Amino acid sequence: MSDHEYTPKSKFGKWFNDRLPLLTLASHLTDYPTPKNLNYWWTFGGILTFCLITQIVTGLVLAMHYIAHADMAFDSVEHIMRNVNYGWLIRYIHANGASMFFLAVYIHIFRSLFYGSYKSPREIIWIIGIIIYLLMMAAAFLGYVLPWGQMSFWGATVITNLFSAIPLVGEGIVTWLWGGYSVDNPTLTRFFTLHYLIPFLILGLVVLHIWALHVPGNNNPVGIDIKKPSKDTVPFHPYIVIKDGFALLMFMIVFAFFVFYTPNILGHADNYIEANPLVTPAHIVPEWYLLPFYAILRSVPDKLLGVVAMLSAILILAALPWLDTSKIRSAVFRPLYRQFYWILVADVLILGYVGAMPAEGLYLLVARVATAYYFLHFLVVLPILGYKEKTLPVPLSITEPVLGGSPNLAMAKNKENFKD
């Protein structure tokens, strides 16, 4: 960022920019050299920024009408749905927006996994991303509690109770989290406060995430280092702005379909029943985006080890840049990794599915196998693969595969893979 030379044309602009280089920043952002071969999987960064802003804006409006009190929370949500002008629209955008946010973040993460975007020199970007993802899960969980329906209440009870697995101090911590001896009004008010706080922490981390990205620049589907600026790059504006905009609009069509036509399909019917501490729902299930981790939690018979397994499943991602020993970034040139990558995708989908099912019989068995494989992938497959795998020859520049003028025969043969 510091290597960017920019002098404003106007005298005032120069005066201002010498004191606060906002114009230099704006110029950096518009000129930012971006690899020209980025595919549509790279548009999800922009989409995620849109999701975050949408959640913050709709959340602010909801907070103006919502009442964080155990006796009034459910009523105030119904008040928003019925009496507040377009309250139903704001709430449905916010509720479905959470799901869309996770849909986008999962695509974003799996794009990173496929193209090796977490590898040197982008480890810090990746780790900040994992922290953002953790905070997103916290925010989503806290937000789900606020309507104070049956799933809110019992979901909060189950998740907070996980802390009781900590030896010696566990019970004390749970009481401290609850602000009492059960999930009740003090729990609700502090959850509301934290739910309001976390998005702004995420916003700050997103700034760092993008800042860290702008130091080495974007990875790309070929996964090689490129000269910037060069024939391999295009300025961010207008090329990437219009492409991100196009992808964002496609995403918004899907989003709008959920909001306007099936606004409740991703939620659980029980959350339209007001919280009742005396009645436990038949099945307590988290929202769909937490199901894979819920499956991991339940597949371990011991409570403490289950919690440890669940947390490790997320934290292991932070160690990924060092677990993956291969020097080649993109899976395009890693024929074996590509197979394992898709097996991992299937594994996570299976975990998500069994997470929604009762933990018994065949489901439990499948969950256990899938959990074991999840860890096997990161702890065994990836480290060994880096040494054993016979990778394909990597081109010297992006222009080479893009123009199809590769002098390398093996490259030409594998050309179809670049479209992946």
Add this chain to the structure above:
Amino acid sequence: MKNFLRIFLITSLVFGLSVKSNSADKIEYLTTDWSFKGLFGKFDRGALQRGYQVYTEVCSSCHSMKYLSYRNLAEKGGPEFSIAEAKAIAASFEVTDGPNDDGEMFTRPGKLSDKFVMPYDNVKAAQAANGGAYPPDMSVLVKARGGGVDYIYSLLQGYEDPPVGMSLDDGVYYNKYMYGNKIKMANQLSDGLVEYGDGTTASVEQMSKDVTTFLMWAAEPHLESRHQMGFKAIVYLIILTILVYFSMKKIWSRIETEV
């Protein structure tokens, strides 16, 4: 891409099989041609007005609807009674108000701004009057049940004699659509139970359909404007997407890379 397809096929096969085996023990709910489903779904005004009649004459003696006000009955997208009709409906209920200047509570005829009058003073009173079971508030009932409208519609018509060998306690009834098949609400609907003002025959099926439509509106009072706005929003987005697509093609044509 080939790999992607292979994996996708395998996982969907696995999912398909497990979903199928799982749904084998699920019961199929009855359904009907709900007018409010689909992209342009709207409520059938007649059904809403008849449904309100069934609710007031049959359900409301036990089930509250605490989030609805009488003014809602005259609002756009609802049963759309005229203001005069809605006022008359409200006035037919006695509402407790107060305290007045003497510190006394008093009753007066209902107004449009009043909430639907509750059948019981509190949950305990409701339970005491119904053998310990609380008749759930009906404001969002449709959204609070897994099967939605089909479930409510089926439940109302699902009363049967219990299978041989099943003994039911006093005040417990057999319903083939109820979770666990035991329900504390007796069968309420019988042919000709209410007399519809518009001449529609009040069969059990008709009343079930009407009252369920009414409950759907009660749970989603803005459904019609949601559908209308949704259609406009999506058409707008599609047009904008097409325009942006061609702008993108034009801009990217300056360099030889495809987008």
